[in-house]
């Protein structure tokens with residue numbers, strides 16, 4: 182396959198509806214595009230050149246390795262050694278802590294000059310542009326995905342979601358619907374992360390909504406039957422661009438009508 186250039190990225194993103202001033206949450210699989218001339222840097226530069234300084238780009242920059250081994254996130258470590266992790270995992274530092282499975286684009290984006298990363302030790306976002314500070318500030322330990330969280334604020338701003346080569350199971354905005362909807366088995370759980378508090382590294386316990394995203398692909402497929410999602414191709418990657426509010430409003434209804442299975446039956 183021929184290397185994909187910034188001009189080709191730009192054309193494809195314009196075609197699905199990204200434009201100057203867009204406020205957009207972006208989820209990317211770089212490898213699915215093919216060979217991008219300039220890799221993650223080219224993708225980020227193009228996004229920024231399109232939305233411009235009046236626009237805003239947000240990406241998930243989660244560091245979920247900074248959670249309790251009980252959640253299954255340290256699967257290579259034997260249970261008798263889990264306490265070593267709780268006692269020694271480095272405290273979250275938004276300038277240092279790497280992302281986990283968020284992709285090469287998000288990992289580069291969090292380090293991009295002018296990008297602001299939120300304070301959540303395991304579920305942060307990073308944002309650039311006009312509303313970056315608003316979106317990334319006050320990311321509550323417990324209110325990870327609800328109203329007032331970064332995805333809740335994106336809803337208030339009537340922002341969009343752009344998926345590059347990934348499916349709805351990676352569409353973090355659907356967790357806002359988890360938070361808003363009522364369904365059997367909805368419950369909170371206790372999470373733990375290493376953070377700095379009063380100058381000391383501690384293993385912090387906090388209560389938050391249990392979420393797992395098991396039915397997100399199903400929600401996405403149902404959403405696309407009833408709502409306008411702009412589709413396109415960028416090399417080998419399918420592009421999908423949608424209004425976040427429409428997605429979240431649809432998902433709240435879908436969850437309330439269809440999620441009969443107790444969330445406790447799922448495991449992360």
Ligand SMILES: CC(C)(COP(=O)(O)OP(=O)(O)OC[C@H]1O[C@@H](n2cnc3c(N)ncnc32)[C@H](O)[C@@H]1OP(=O)(O)O)[C@@H](O)C(=O)NCCC(=O)NCCS
Pocket residue numbers: 207208209210211212213214215216217218219220221241243282283284285286347350351352353
């Ligand atoms: C998990 C995920 C990141 C994997 O996608 P991926 O394409 O395999 O990985 P990346 O996006 O990190 O891209 C790196 C890959 O791009 C490829 N690559 C390297 N240089 C490249 C270039 N110039 N052009 C294109 N691809 C290139 C390589 O294959 C590399 O894989 P490697 O590190 O194994 O060598 C992706 O599926 C995903 O989920 N992305 C969205 C994450 C997200 O938003 N999550 C939300 C919360 S759940």
